[in-house]
Amino acid sequence: MEFDKPQIEYGHLWPLLVVLGVACLGVLVEAFLPRERRRLTQTILAMLGLLAALGGAIWVGLDLPKLGDGVARGDLMMEGTLVVDGPTVFLWGLVLVFAIGGVLLFSERRLEGGVSAFAGQAAALPGTEAERQASTRGLEQTEVFPLLMFAVGGMMLFPAANDLLTMFVALEVLSLPLYLLSGLARRRRLLSQEAALKYFMLGAFSSGFFLYGVALVYGFAGSMRFADINEAVRNDTENQTLLLVGMGMLAVGLLFKVGAVPFHNWTPDVYQGAPTAVTGFMSACTKIAAFGALLRLFYVAFGSDRWSWQPMMWVIAILTMLVGSVLAIVQTDVKRMLAYSSVAHTGFILTGVLGVQAATDLADHEVTSLQAVLFYLTTYGFAMVGAFGVVTMVRDSGGESATFARWAGLGRRAPVIAGVFAFFLLSMAGIPLTAGFVGKWAVFTVALSAGAWPVVLVAILASVISVFFYVRLIWLMFFSEEPTEGEVAAVHTPSLATLVTVAVGAAGTLVLGVVPGPVLDLAAHAGEFIR
Amino acid sequence: MTDVTPYIVLSAILFTIGCVGVLTRRNAIVVFMCIELMLNSCNLALVAFAKQHGNLDGQIAAFFVMVVAAAEVVVGLAIIMTIFRTRRSASVDDASLLKY
Numbered sequence: 001m002e003f004d005k006p007q008i009e010y011g012h013l014w015p016l017l018v019v020l021g022v023a024c025l026g027v028l029v030e031a032f033l034p035r036e037r038r039r040l041t042q043t044i045l046a047m048l049g050l051l052a053a054l055g056g057a058i059w060v061g062l063d064l065p066k067l068g069d070g071v072a073r074g075d076l077m078m079e080g081t082l083v084v085d086g087p088t089v090f091l092w093g094l095v096l097v098f099a100i101g102g103v104l105l106f107s108e109r110r111l112e113g114g115v116s117a118f119a120g121q122a123a124a125l126p127g128t129e130a131e132r133q134a135s136t137r138g139l140e141q142t143e144v145f146p147l148l149m150f151a152v153g154g155m156m157l158f159p160a161a162n163d164l165l166t167m168f169v170a171l172e173v174l175s176l177p178l179y180l181l182s183g184l185a186r187r188r189r190l191l192s193q194e195a196a197l198k199y200f201m202l203g204a205f206s207s208g209f210f211l212y213g214v215a216l217v218y219g220f221a222g223s224m225r226f227a228d229i230n231e232a233v234r235n236d237t238e239n240q241t242l243l244l245v246g247m248g249m250l251a252v253g254l255l256f257k258v259g260a261v262p263f264h265n266w267t268p269d270v271y272q273g274a275p276t277a278v279t280g281f282m283s284a285c286t287k288i289a290a291f292g293a294l295l296r297l298f299y300v301a302f303g304s305d306r307w308s309w310q311p312m313m314w315v316i317a318i319l320t321m322l323v324g325s326v327l328a329i330v331q332t333d334v335k336r337m338l339a340y341s342s343v344a345h346t347g348f349i350l351t352g353v354l355g356v357q358a359a360t361d362l363a364d365h366e367v368t369s370l371q372a373v374l375f376y377l378t379t380y381g382f383a384m385v386g387a388f389g390v391v392t393m394v395r396d397s398g399g400e401s402a403t404f405a406r407w408a409g410l411g412r413r414a415p416v417i418a419g420v421f422a423f424f425l426l427s428m429a430g431i432p433l434t435a436g437f438v439g440k441w442a443v444f445t446v447a448l449s450a451g452a453w454p455v456v457l458v459a460i461l462a463s464v465i466s467v468f469f470y471v472r473l474i475w476l477m478f479f480s481e482e483p484t485e486g487e488v489a490a491v492h493t494p495s496l497a498t499l500v501t502v503a504v505g506a507a508g509t510l511v512l513g514v515v516p517g518p519v520l521d522l523a524a525h526a527g528e529f530i531r
Numbered sequence: 532m533t534d535v536t537p538y539i540v541l542s543a544i545l546f547t548i549g550c551v552g553v554l555t556r557r558n559a560i561v562v563f564m565c566i567e568l569m570l571n572s573c574n575l576a577l578v579a580f581a582k583q584h585g586n587l588d589g590q591i592a593a594f595f596v597m598v599v600a601a602a603e604v605v606v607g608l609a610i611i612m613t614i615f616r617t618r619r620s621a622s623v624d625d626a627s628l629l630k631y
Contacts, residue, residue, distance in 0.1 A: 268629075
């Protein structure tokens with residue numbers, strides 16, 4: 001057997017390579033630079049890397065080759081293991097924009113009085129002399145920036161993967177740094193470490209399922225490439241069991257990452273326990289990357305076997321929306337409530353996944369389901385990063401304070417910040433003139449046009465339920481009495497970085513709600529997945 | 532062509548043992564070993580299918596899986612160690628501050 005040197009298209013892949021390269025550079029900085037210079041260097045390095053990659057993604061997006069006479073544009077890379085097409089570049093852009101928000105939130109130091117929100121020394125035990133020394137000496141774990149960059153690299157690789165092995169490797173590259181990041185909080189370290197343990201155990205368990213699915217689908221198709229799998233799905237009528245079981249197991253792995261019911265149990269624990277900056281980053285970016293991968297796998301590889309997986313998706317979408325919004329009602333912690341609401345959002349996005357797939361099946365000016373999902377992910381990301389940015393600012397003497405009781409009357413103490421938070425909540429609830437409304441409208445339309453009206457009915461019911469708990473929190477902030485006893489939380493002034501993140505989140509949510517046209521057009525321009 | 536069914540059946544049995552182990556064992560290290568068992572059963576299946584199809588994809592995938600599993604051990608043991616040093620216990624039931 002002969003091996004040929006693989007051809008690597010650096011011209012189209014460099015945004016991805018820049019991110020991974022900067023991550024490696026960050027590790028070197030940790031090793032060779034003196035401690036006092038590391039923080040600034042790491043922040044600037046990460047920021048420049050992400051900005052360069054974002055510029056690169058736009059550049060690559062502008063000169064994607066058109067494929068045939070269809071709407072699809074893009075090309076296969078690295079001997080067909082990666083594919084850079086319109087949707088890939090769109091998802092790259094989204095991940096990078098919200099990762100920049102993540103770096104800004106990570107770099108916040110004013111709220112903790114001159115140190116970051118991450119553990120001074122992760123190895124020092126909570127409550128010991130070593131931990132006290134680490135905090136008096138102002139130690140910081142600046143490794144969070146390279147970890148974030150590795151995670152971003154994995155997130156960019158995930159939706160671009162065009163074979164099962166690459167997809168598995170990308171899944172691990174994006175997950176492993178996130179497991180570590182969730183365990184690095186400066187305060188409430190027991191909660192944070194517990195979140196890391198749960199995230200890691202369940203994540204590794206689910207990736208085991210994903211991998212066995214890879215093995216079974218490979219056994220069915222004899223190849224890992226999505227195009228070959230699609231070919232085998234069309235022609236092969238024997239071994240259907242291998243295909244169905246394999247498809248189910250792959251779905252378990254991906255649905256775990258997006259946090260769909262019944263694989264959602266990690267979401268509230270990890271979102272609550274992880275440092276809030278990490279929660280903001282991963283709630284937006286992981287979901288974007290994982291939905292990109294989910295769509296590509298199920299549209300490109302299993303697209304011709306739609307009737308086998310669609311009923312499963314129906315059931316999961318319905319369960320996810322209902323469980324997410326019903327459980328969010330009984331929460332008394334803001335971060336945990338946002339986590340359950342993100343589970344409900346997963347359900348709404350899955351509703352969009354059920355829609356019609358090909359642009360050729362549609363009349364002019366109708367949205368495709370890919371376009372609707374991409375738009376929803378954009379609106380969701382802006383609202384989530386912004387909302388968690390606000391949560392980092394609301395504090396009492398013990399650090400961040402997220403219990404409902406402490407938030408009572410916050411709107412009278414800090415009307416602007418509470419107002420911005422209320423705006424994010426309204427967008428998540430899908431009130432007109434916010435981005436969330438347009439996103440919901442888009443996914444419901446595509447699901448309706450595919451005939452999934454029972455799912456849409458449940459989705460509307462779930463939206464109504466979710467309005468209740470969002471509005472209840474707004475009511476609590478603005479109209480309820482301040483508790484007479486006990487401490488209340490106040491909004492502390494953060495550094496410019498956090499303010500910019502929240503402001504961009506709010507601006508994005510508003511603009512997408514009032515003039516959604518350009519971004520919808522951009523998502524339409526992204527075209528379809530190429531095979 | 533070799534019949535690979537026995538190997539696939541063996542890999543399915545190993546996967547199930549790992550899966551049941553994750554769900555029933557309480558020690559984080561043992562749970563983690565069961566997850567490794569699941570990954571290794573996947574390797575067996577991949578290699579067996581590679582033999583059946585007569586191409587190398589599955590065998591190469593097995594190498595990648597070993598590397599990924601090694602990386603996962605590094606991250607996983609670091610997290611379990613920290614939890615153990617903090618709580619003096621590696622039981623997954625003891626870490627239960629976050630609920631409902």
